[in-house]
Amino acid sequence: MEIFFFAPHQDDELTNLGIELCRAVDAGHSVHAVLCTDGGASSVKRMLTNDGGCAWHAGRHHFTLSGAAFTAARDAEFTESCRALDVPEANITISPLRGHDGGLTKENALAIMREALRGYDPAQCAAVTIAPMPQLPQNPDHTAVGEAAKALFAAGACAQIKLLWEFILLPPEAERAGLRQYAPTPAQYERIKKAAAAYRRWAPAAGRYAVGYHSVADEFDDFLRTPICVEKGTLVR
Ligand SMILES: [Zn+2]
Numbered sequence: 001m002e003i004f005f006f007a008p009h010q011d012d013e014l015t016n017l018g019i020e021l022c023r024a025v026d027a028g029h030s031v032h033a034v035l036c037t038d039g040g041a042s043s044v045k046r047m048l049t050n051d052g053g054c055a056w057h058a059g060r061h062h063f064t065l066s067g068a069a070f071t072a073a074r075d076a077e078f079t080e081s082c083r084a085l086d087v088p089e090a091n092i093t094i095s096p097l098r099g100h101d102g103g104l105t106k107e108n109a110l111a112i113m114r115e116a117l118r119g120y121d122p123a124q125c126a127a128v129t130i131a132p133m134p135q136l137p138q139n140p141d142h143t144a145v146g147e148a149a150k151a152l153f154a155a156g157a158c159a160q161i162k163l164l165w166e167f168i169l170l171p172p173e174a175e176r177a178g179l180r181q182y183a184p185t186p187a188q189y190e191r192i193k194k195a196a197a198a199y200r201r202w203a204p205a206a207g208r209y210a211v212g213y214h215s216v217a218d219e220f221d222d223f224l225r226t227p228i229c230v231e232k233g234t235l236v237r
């Protein structure tokens with residue numbers, strides 16, 4: 001099948017979708033990664049000017065990036081991460097329809113999905129993304145992408161959707177019994193570690209600012225320590 005992984009932001013393809021993505025690659029599917037926003041609302045943009053400081057590089061950076069340069073830095077992290085996860089180069093997509101970080105609507109996300117699937121047989125297409133959980137403290141862009149996936153399926157535009165618990169909202173381990181959950185194989189874990197390194201790459205002269213790690217270092221570290229993927233629901237036509 002053609003399996004499309006919709007990442008609301010740069011890093012979601014790894015921490016929230018990465019294990020399932022590795023599983024799809026290893027199962028022999030044609031895997032696609034689609035980025036749905038510009039990631040421009042991150043507080044790291046200000047942190048890079050030393051506004052608020054940085055515990056990691058104390059006093060070492062004074063970079064004032066334009067919005068476009070900051071998004072380009074984040075896109076480079078996303079692309080390198082997708083390559084590490086073995087997404088074919090031609091299937092790594094930064095959607096031309098992507099929304100602004102924090103302002104993605106369900107309609108915008110649905111348009112991104114339809115554009116990504118254009119030209120493919122719906123019967124051969126599946127979509128994977130974060131389960132919408134608006135009752136929890138979920139990033140609104142994550143909710144929008146999850147709701148859009150459900151709408152995509154309801155419209156008959158794909159044969160299957162898989163919605164995953166996002167990592168930071170996972171239920172406690174005791175409550176996960178009975179849910180479909182997966183840990184990466186050792187080989188998958190190697191790819192995941194390599195992808196995480198893309199978000200830690202600090203090479204300002206090359207336009208690389210480790211935005212991912214400046215933003216959510218704890219989340220990356222927790223994910224690498226206990227990598228787990230839990231299904232919330234799968235719909236199959
Ligand atoms: Zn996100």
Ligand SMILES: [Zn+2]
Binds near residue numbers: 054058061
């Ligand atoms: Zn820093």
